Amino acid sequence: MRKSLILLLALCTLLGAVSAMAADYPTKPVTIIVASNAGGGTDTMARLFAKFAEKYFPQPFVINNIDGAGGQRGFDALARAKKDGYTIGTIYTPHFTAHISAKRANYTIDDFAILYNLVTDPGVLVVPASSPFNTIEDIIAAEKADPGSLTGSTSGPGSDDAFALAQFNEATGCTVKSVPATGSSNAKATVMGGHVSMGFMNLSQIESNYKAGEIRILAMMTTKRHPSVPDIPTFAELGYKVVSDSSRGFAAPAGFPEDAYAMIVDVFEKVLADPEFLAAAKDQLEMNFMGPEEYRQYLVDLLEVTDKAYEKDPW
Template sequence: MAASLATLTASAAFGEYPERPIEMIVAYSAGGGTDTAARTLAPFIEKYLGNDASVVVVNKPGAGGEIGFTDLARADPDGYTIVFINTPNILTIPISRDTRYTMEDIQAVSNVVYDPGAFNVRPGSEFTSLDELVAYAKENPGAVTYGTSGTGGDDHLAALQFSRIAGIEMTHVPFPGAADVRAAVLGGHITMAAMNISEAIDLVNQGELVSLGQMDEERWDGAPDVPTFAEQGYEVVMGSDRGIGAPAGIPEEALNALQDAIAKTIEDPEFLEAAENQKLPLAYRDAAGFQDYLGSLGENLQQIWDENPWVQ
């Protein structure tokens, strides 16, 4: 009877979740795309959690995201520390080096954004389709230079996967960020920019870039005229997911509350308008779906690493 009473008391107490501010870790600097998306999402999580919820965004940049992801993994699994997950970084870091966290330390809560990768060239390029790119690269091994925002990121890994599937060799040119990649391709310093589709679509719409394809299973509504890689015969699905994770072992009540709040946010007209203004390709997954997706993506990334390590 005493044990039952204690269980009921604890359950009733937890029913008031959240009772104190929730810390949302962003593993990157303030002002970037991840930080902006997180700060856009946070007020809506507060709104739908109710109980005067407060979600405080805390930037913990460094080591490609490892510092923030490690802090999450070491936090108490009580529902009061969550993280804004980025793929593939959260997965590739433990694959490519020894880390203080593994994916077993992290519980997926919900995915919010999937920003597909894309190959983009200037008008007047030697090629205007993926088939033409492959033909050119086969005739000129290594001549195609492609820029990305860094070694081991989704853009780089996508290019490696595409090269493997197509049987071609291209030359990687890493840059500090997407803005640098855009400047380099527009200036003619590189042949092609490998960027997320949301980072290129304004220039595509303005006629300053041509997007050869987007790496999703279906065309994003924001880029309906850009075919997928699969439509063109190349099975490459790669991009950057952005969602919410928590320490493994988070109480089920907190997990469900957070998941439900995010599901309602995705349907909120005000949030949808903000996401459209920021060019955020929304792709909701619940906790179970996101957890399974991270597992399968991790296996794919491990295969890429085993065949062609992106860090020597």
């Protein structure tokens, strides 16, 4: 008890130090609001960045996890954060724009000064190794033989998997029913256990199982073939329009001081070129760097997609 009190006191002192006033940028640590819980993919990305950024920035980066409501609490907090140059945060798609489309968000894209995208995790259509399906044509044939019997696991309403499933049904004329799961482990277990006909997932979630031969990837939801799995055709090659991914990157609140923004951009440039960072990141993150301009355009385009999806089938 006494020990825990001392610990608390120490914590309070630390927090006090963090909130000391700034004089010349940067005079105190920069907070990264991570809109997911500790240990997830977004959190790992932010912590890796924070660790390597210390080499190139005079102050440390501190992680503050504000998770919940599909990232919305964190995105809201970032949009409303003090624009003093000491708070940046993570954003991830499609949730970031899906909340805007669903009219639940208290922000728009213009509330952010977009920084860098680090990770793009492409969508994949998978079946367990025991599945009779080897191609998309097999699935379509099964649909024709027994319409409405097919099921596909997704990670819930408003997720990239759900959008992918909707696109798949539209492109192929199938009526695959979404079986929403809570989180990717649950979805993966449902697919691998053969409880659903197929799974709409992301490459990073199942890459190791694919290599171990436990599941088959039938098609990629990318525009080009993916370097990690060059043998797998894209939906476009097979004649269907299904493009989906989930991406993770960073943004600052709009109105961030210009000199601070330039410094942070510079840190990103250096970290993303750091061979040690790349080595640490390559095994667990599907790296795909986009600079501020390109990333912003990507988000604007995505918003159109999620807007349309919401109009058609709100969640």
